[in-house]
Amino acid sequence: MKITDAKVIVSSPDRNFVTLKLVTEDGTYGLGDATVNGRELAVVAYLQEHLIPCLIGMDAQNIEDIWQYFYRGAYWRRGPITMASIAAIDMALWDIKGKLANMPVYQLLGGKSRKAVLVYGHANGSTEDEVVEQVGHYLAQGYKAIRVQCSVPGVQDSYGVSADKAFYEPAAGALPEVCSWNTAKYLDFIPGIFEKLRATYGYDVQLLHDVHHRLTPNEAAHLGKSLEPFRLFWLEDATPAELQEGFRHIRRHTTTPLAVGEVFNSIYDCTTLITEQLIDYIRTTSTHAGGITGLRKIAALAEPFHVKTGCHGPTDISPIGMAACMHFNLAVPNFGIQEFMIHTEKINRVFPAGYTLKDGYVYLDDQPGLGVDLDEKLAGQYPYSRKYLPVNRLEDGSMWNW
Numbered sequence: 001m002k003i004t005d006a007k008v009i010v011s012s013p014d015r016n017f018v019t020l021k022l023v024t025e026d027g028t029y030g031l032g033d034a035t036v037n038g039r040e041l042a043v044v045a046y047l048q049e050h051l052i053p054c055l056i057g058m059d060a061q062n063i064e065d066i067w068q069y070f071y072r073g074a075y076w077r078r079g080p081i082t083m084a085s086i087a088a089i090d091m092a093l094w095d096i097k098g099k100l101a102n103m104p105v106y107q108l109l110g111g112k113s114r115k116a117v118l119v120y121g122h123a124n125g126s127t128e129d130e131v132v133e134q135v136g137h138y139l140a141q142g143y144k145a146i147r148v149q150c151s152v153p154g155v156q157d158s159y160g161v162s163a164d165k166a167f168y169e170p171a172a173g174a175l176p177e178v179c180s181w182n183t184a185k186y187l188d189f190i191p192g193i194f195e196k197l198r199a200t201y202g203y204d205v206q207l208l209h210d211v212h213h214r215l216t217p218n219e220a221a222h223l224g225k226s227l228e229p230f231r232l233f234w235l236e237d238a239t240p241a242e243l244q245e246g247f248r249h250i251r252r253h254t255t256t257p258l259a260v261g262e263v264f265n266s267i268y269d270c271t272t273l274i275t276e277q278l279i280d281y282i283r284t285t286s287t288h289a290g291g292i293t294g295l296r297k298i299a300a301l302a303e304p305f306h307v308k309t310g311c312h313g314p315t316d317i318s319p320i321g322m323a324a325c326m327h328f329n330l331a332v333p334n335f336g337i338q339e340f341m342i343h344t345e346k347i348n349r350v351f352p353a354g355y356t357l358k359d360g361y362v363y364l365d366d367q368p369g370l371g372v373d374l375d376e377k378l379a380g381q382y383p384y385s386r387k388y389l390p391v392n393r394l395e396d397g398s399m400w401n402w
């Protein structure tokens with residue numbers, strides 16, 4: 001089944017998305033998500049100029065071989081742009097395989113390991129009271145797990161707090177926003193929020209928190225320790241993870257579960273973290289880590305080391321990337337949880353998707369393939385517009401991790 005056409009579609013319904021559409025000789029098409037927030041056109045160029053010319057004429061059925069061709073076959077391997085491009089091809093090929101087999105992709109991955117996919121929602125607020133109220137709001141909707149972010153008094157910009165409570169998207173236009181950060185104030189403030197939440201709602205809800213790479217390993221160890229009484233589901237990106245060994249120190253000092261990996265793009269980013277059991281959840285996601293094929297390799301490595309999956313799922317993953325994660329989540333044995341940031345109505349109109357949220361779980365319908373379409377005409381009405389994620393500085397002006 002030859003691939004006869006490949007098209008990259010860039011569209012901005014409320015935010016930018018890069019979508020790959022592959023067509024086979026019998027007219028079957030598959031869709032893949034290649035969105036790298038704030039670096040979209042680099043992926044477009046990589047796909048159009050370097051991968052698509054090789055892809056035309058290949059047999060769409062040979063998913064693993066095509067993955068290996070673009071991964072192993074490339075002299076310059078790995079990196080977010082390369083791996084998002086491979087991811088989009090991989091997703092589109094799984095979509096095609098599902099359509100040809102007349103089965104949803106999760107069936108091709110081994111079938112259901114669970115009835116539905118546990119997801120977490122995002123409560124945030126600029127004050128403690130607002131956060132408590134927001135958590136209540138998510139509980140009322142049936143969520144079983146909720147990520148909690150709060151503005152830190154005296155700190156100009158805390159990660160994850162937005163004016164719009166439903167749709168969090170920090171990428172803005174013109175030039176990157178410059179945020180300001182104070183670690184000491186953050187460390188003093190955060191445990192109090194979780195103390196208050198446990199006092200209000202008890203221990204029957206799973207609470208998560210994203211540090212967003214802002215601590216050193218020693219500071220992260222300290223935070224993990226001070227959060228232990230509040231039994232978090234996970235503490236995410238406690239320190240930047242380019243240095244995987246940095247997690248040894250955190251692990252030695254706290255039993256708070258650790259999650260990391262949303263910016264990882266290959267299995268080699270997490271071999272130490274997984275095989276030394278330095279983390280509890282691996283956050284690699286379909287769009288950024290080589291698609292479903294890339295995720296399966298990482299999950300298979302993680303399984304014997306008691307590391308579970310916790311795929312990244314912000315709004316910068318399109319409904320196609322989200323669906324790819326959902327099919328994977330339904331089938332993978334060592335599933336943990338899925339991040340689920342809901343998309344705007346406009347996005348959902350451009351990408352009609354066959355998954356539904358109910359009582360804190362996502363259910364997939366049984367459409368063949370990934371079960372997401374792209375309304376190309378509608379997508380064409382929302383042209384790409386350049387956006388940047390913020391950058392971060394300490395109060396003295398030193399550059400810091402955003």
Ligand code: GCO
Binds near residue numbers: 210262
């Ligand atoms: C998360 C993430 C995101 C990232 C975003 C950057 O846990 O959901 O940290 O919100 O900041 O994906 O593009």
Ligand code: MG
Binds near residue numbers: 212262
């Ligand atoms: Mg995160």
